[in-house]
Amino acid sequence: MGSLNYYSPExxxxxxxxxxxxxxxxxxxxxDGQLPVKPIELANKNGAWVYSSDLKDSASGMLVKADSAPPVIYVDNGDGFLRQRFTIAHELGHLVAHRQEAGDDAVSYVDFRNSTSNPVEYHANEFAGALLMPEEHFTNLVRAGKSDAELARLFKVSSRAVAVRRKTLGLGA
Structure with missing residues (x-):
């Protein structure tokens, strides 16, 4: 039998x-303060190149950083626009976390659809949501009565991402 990893609420x-x-x-x-946030631009400003490619084995995205080379983010060209935006932001989250822990060392992450979650993946997902839907803008628009569909259009994210961000910020459904 395989072992189950347990992560504490903390x-x-x-x-x-x-x-x-x-x-x-x-x-x-x-x-620049303009909506929607442009994840490719932010990745580039953080030294990462972004490419669309035919990723195999149900991978949705990956981050590759070889020694002394810039990091590269790949998204699956078969995914829709909104999914690709979230994946770029997610992989940028991996890059930011990796730099904090290991500096400019080599790294490789491959993210698969429907993979199990752990604090590393949770960080990348939370980062992506917070990056694409900045808290102050998101909160102000919710309080102004914008619907989830309107929020999804404004931030160029999925309805599911809006629902998760609402929950994270304690803004109801």
Missing amino acids: QWDAAGARARADAEEILRAHW
Whole structure:
């Protein structure tokens, strides 16, 4: 039998808080304040190249960083526009976290659709949501009565991403 990994609530909470802080830092440093947030532009400003490719084995995205080479983010060219935006932001989250832990060392992440979650993936997902839907803008638009469909159109994310961000920020459904 395989072993199950157990992560404490504190590990999940810490990963989420760190992700949101990391995304806010990237936005403060590199975002022009215009919606929608442009994840390719932010990835480029953080030294990463972004490519679309035919990823195999149900991979949705990957981050590859070889020694002394710039990081490269790949998204699956078979995914839709909204999924690709989220995947780019997700992989940028991996890059930011990796740099904090290991500097400019080589790294490789491959993200598969419907893979199991852990604090590393949770961080990348939370980072992506916080990056693509900046808290102040998102909160103000929710309080102004924007529907989930309107929010999804404004931020260029899926309805599911809007629902998760609402929950994360305690803004109801």
